[in-house]
Amino acid sequence: MxxxxxxxxxxxxxxxxxxxxxxxxxxxxxxxxxxxxxxxxxxxxxxxxxxxxxxxREHYLGWRPTPLRRAPAFERSIGTKSRIYYKYEGGNLSGSxxxxxxxxxxxxxxxxxxxxxxxxxxxxxxxxxxxxxxxxxxxxxxxxxxxxxxxxxxxxxxxxxxxxxxxxxxxxxxxxxxxxxxxxxxxxxxxxxxxxxxxxxxxxxxxxxxxxxxxxxYSLLHQTVIGLEAIEQLTAAGEHADVVVASLGAGSNLGGLVLPFLSDLVEGGRPRCLSVESTACPKLTRGRYAYDYVDASGSIMQKMFTLGSTFVPPDMHAGGLRYHGTAKLVSSLYDQGLLEARAYGQRSVFTSAAEFARCEGVLPAPESAHAVHAAAMEARRADDEGREDCVVLGLSGHGLLDLAAYDNFSSGAMVDAVADDAAIARALARLPSLPGTRRAATVD
Missing domain, CATH: 3.40.50.1100 (Rossmann fold)
Structure with a gap:
């Protein structure tokens, strides 16, 4: 419902x-x-x-509730005993x-x-x-x-x-x-x-x-329909999430999925919640928790994990992950240890996304592909540690308007986009001078 x-x-x-x-x-x-x-x-x-x-809500009813599907063919392809579910948000006019x-x-x-x-x-x-x-x-x-x-x-x-x-x-x-x-x-x-x-x-x-x-x-609030539906759908399937995974741009997709899972709405305790970003714009894994400008106009500042508002990421196919900072609510979750973070290069991400499309018949957007890859990595980690986890990923949109990126991958022309240490350092050096800054400790 x-x-x-x-x-x-x-x-x-x-x-x-x-x-x-x-x-x-x-x-x-x-x-x-x-x-x-x-x-x-x-x-x-x-x-x-x-x-x-x-x-x-009347307009929501045009495509919601969105499906929560298991990915059995993808599970078999990557050789995991864990169960992978994906919450698919691509079935509306905007595609996300x-x-x-x-x-x-x-x-x-x-x-x-x-x-x-x-x-x-x-x-x-x-x-x-x-x-x-x-x-x-x-x-x-x-x-x-x-x-x-x-x-x-x-x-x-x-x-x-x-x-x-x-x-x-x-x-x-x-x-x-x-x-x-x-x-x-x-x-x-x-x-x-x-x-x-x-x-x-x-x-x-x-x-x-x-x-x-x-x-x-408030934008994260509006997105919580995703996680609320997912909890209800998992309960109906007799499942409990062990790991919840979503890609991180500024934070609405991630927050919308994971926030309800961090509440007592979930029976059996909180799952691990994992944020996935690009190595081209790794604000949680390589950024700093500090006050920074929310955009290049130099106006409002928020305390967040950031690479600096002057940071320009290298060319990458996941354009939705290019934001220099992170929502202040997501930043607080990470700072409090309620959220984990990983960063992956786009070639490994597209490899997993292409395999997912072949197996499950859904082409992930490049941003969503990061969650697909991370879910596969988490399932394999559970295998190595002798567990059969239930992994839930947010497939935040379809990739049907991103075929140039997939063509670039299939032709072998794609290269990994990795943020340059010097570029990050230059941008962080230009952060506003305010108390309460701290470097991120988690690097993947």
Missing amino acids: VPHAWYNALPDLGLTLPPDVGGAPRPARAEGLQVPASLLRQEMSTRRWITIPEPV HKLNTALAQAYYYKKAGARCLTVGTGAGQWGTAMAAACSVFGLECRVYMVRSSAEAKPYRPALMRMLGAEVISSPSPRTEAGRRALAEGDDQSGSLAIALAEAVEDTTEPHTHFCAGSAET
């Missing part, structure tokens, strides 16, 4: 998140950066359950989990008087989801998409435009943030921090608002 309420994990976990800190004034009208009061109340609520508005919060945010912004939403997007899933949600609720939509992803995934922008959105490759000459990036950098591939800064800046028209996609606590 589709949940009637989102799950707020903060009261159960007893977490108090570090407050946001203001930086330099944003180059935009104050109105464009105002978050609807309804979303702010969700962010600060002490209630365990937040009712899903009926118009939002992003639509869960996009619909909610479009609904609340429309009620608050917005007419146009601006967003920044990496691989394009968030941009596509917001384009779809804006079309549902009668809003205009402008999407700043990381240039390297827009060029590598041309059908993502095509889908957004079909849904009525305007799509701009970032960095662009349209904004001061974009012009500065174009003037200062030899690498024009872009980053999510720059795309976000451009979307923030482009809110000067009346009733135009910037809409954040995956790091804000």
